[in-house]
Amino acid sequence: MPRAAADGFVVGVTNPKTAVFFAAVLPQFVNRAAGHVPAQMLLLGLLFVLISLVSDASWTVVAGGARAWFGRSPRRMEMMGGAGGLALIGLGITLAVTGRKD
Structure with missing residues (x-):
């Protein structure tokens, strides 16, 4: 440290x-x-x-x-990974739907 x-x-x-x-x-x-x-x-x-x-x-x-x-819980770690993945998918869908190029 x-x-x-x-x-x-x-x-x-x-x-x-x-x-x-x-x-x-x-x-x-x-x-x-x-x-x-x-x-x-x-x-x-x-x-x-x-x-x-x-x-x-x-x-x-x-x-x-x-x-x-x-x-302390592998399940919590899996859920955090899933939540991060869903957030990225949601951002990708938002970009695709809005058609923004920037």
Whole structure:
């Protein structure tokens, strides 16, 4: 698990979309009149990291619990596979009926 977390961290930090997000979105929330613009940017960045950490940790706990619950019963796993298959079939039928090419 620590290796996966380290890999995830490296991917997140080296992702150019992260830098673009911080460069494009965060400055909109900085109040220049309040002064200390770098400190405000740092605070907003840390707040983003904190919210992301809590969100990702919550999803990890929920997904781990769901995996354990589904894994205890082969029937549940079969039903999940069937539900996924039906969803894909439904999407295919919808695309065929609507005639959309995009």
